[in-house]
Amino acid sequence: MGVVAGWRDELRWTFTGTDRPPQWPQDFADGTDGGYFGPDSAVWAVHGSMxxxxAGIRALLVQSLHPGALAGVHDFSAYRDDALGRLARTIRWIFTVTYGDTAAARAGCDRVLRMHERVRGGYTDAHGAPRTYSANDPDLLRWVHLAFTDAFLAAECAYGGPIPGGPDRYVAEWAVAAGLMGVPDPPRDAAQLKRQLAGFDGELAAGERVAEVVALLKSPPLPASQRLGYRILFAGAVATLEPKYRRLLGLDVPALGPVPLPVRTATRVVLAVVRLGLGRMGPSEAAARRRRRRLGLDG
Known part of the structure; x- marks a missing residue:
C-alpha cells in the first residue's frame, strides 16, 4: 500500500505541482450555476479521460511549429526549467473552464489573457521575414486553440471511448473556450477544424527552437517510476500526428525496421495503469458534480 501511495503522490506532483491534493479542484464545488458544460457533454467525456x-504532449508538439507562438514561450516562459509547473498551470486552466461554474471559467480565461499582455516581441517567420507578435493576437490564440482541440480529439479517438455526439459535438462545445479567450469564429465541427488548421500550413516551420521543445518533451524531468510509461505515451502522441507535422518535428512512428511497434496497445495499457493509480474520477469532476447536485441540476 505504501508503494502505491507513493506512486500516486508522484503522479499528483507531476500533474498539479504538489504531492498533496490541491485546493483549487475542491473550489469547483462552489459557484452559482452548472458551468458551461455538464456530465452529458462531449467536453466532460474527453477531458475526463486519461x-x-x-493529447497534452501532442498539443505542445504541434503548437511549437508556429514560430510566433513558440517565440512567446521561448522569450517569456520558464518551460526549460519548470516544465512540470507549466503543465500544472495549463491543466488548471483546462479544468477550470471544463468543471468550474461560468464565473470561474471566465475568471480563469481573463487571468490568462492578463498574463499574456506582457508577452510580445519579434520573431522570424517561416519565410525568413521579421514579424512582431503578441500572445493575445487573435491569430496566435486561434492557432493554440486549434492545435489543442485537434490534439484532444485525436487522442480520444485513437485511445479512448465513444464521444457523446461524436467529434463534431466536442469541437462545437469547446468553441466556448475559444470565445472566452478572444478567438473569433472558432470551428464548430471537425471539418471546420481541419480547414482552419490547414490554413496555417504555410506559417509553420522547423528549427533549433522546435528541436529544443521536441527534446524536452521526449525526456522531461520525471521521477524514475514514470519514465517508461511516459516514453510510451510520447510514442502514442507521435503516432496520432499527421505526416506533415511529423516531418517538421523530425519524428517517426516507432518501428523495428519496416515493422511498426504496437504503440496503440501499449499506450492503452499505460493509460489504464495511470487511471488505476489516480482513480476513476478526478477531484475536479467530483467537485463539479457536488456543485451541480447542490444546485439541483443533477440527481
Whole structure:
C-alpha cells in the first residue's frame, strides 16, 4: 500500500505541482450555476479521460511549429526549467473552464489573457521575414486553440471511448473556450477544424527552437517510476500526428525496421495503469458534480 501511495503522490506532483491534493479542484464545488458544460457533454467525456495525457504532449508538439507562438514561450516562459509547473498551470486552466461554474471559467480565461499582455516581441517567420507578435493576437490564440482541440480529439479517438455526439459535438462545445479567450469564429465541427488548421500550413516551420521543445518533451524531468510509461505515451502522441507535422518535428512512428511497434496497445495499457493509480474520477469532476447536485441540476 505504501508503494502505491507513493506512486500516486508522484503522479499528483507531476500533474498539479504538489504531492498533496490541491485546493483549487475542491473550489469547483462552489459557484452559482452548472458551468458551461455538464456530465452529458462531449467536453466532460474527453477531458475526463486519461487520453488527455497523450493529447497534452501532442498539443505542445504541434503548437511549437508556429514560430510566433513558440517565440512567446521561448522569450517569456520558464518551460526549460519548470516544465512540470507549466503543465500544472495549463491543466488548471483546462479544468477550470471544463468543471468550474461560468464565473470561474471566465475568471480563469481573463487571468490568462492578463498574463499574456506582457508577452510580445519579434520573431522570424517561416519565410525568413521579421514579424512582431503578441500572445493575445487573435491569430496566435486561434492557432493554440486549434492545435489543442485537434490534439484532444485525436487522442480520444485513437485511445479512448465513444464521444457523446461524436467529434463534431466536442469541437462545437469547446468553441466556448475559444470565445472566452478572444478567438473569433472558432470551428464548430471537425471539418471546420481541419480547414482552419490547414490554413496555417504555410506559417509553420522547423528549427533549433522546435528541436529544443521536441527534446524536452521526449525526456522531461520525471521521477524514475514514470519514465517508461511516459516514453510510451510520447510514442502514442507521435503516432496520432499527421505526416506533415511529423516531418517538421523530425519524428517517426516507432518501428523495428519496416515493422511498426504496437504503440496503440501499449499506450492503452499505460493509460489504464495511470487511471488505476489516480482513480476513476478526478477531484475536479467530483467537485463539479457536488456543485451541480447542490444546485439541483443533477440527481
Amino acid at each position: 487520453t488527455t495525457l497523450v
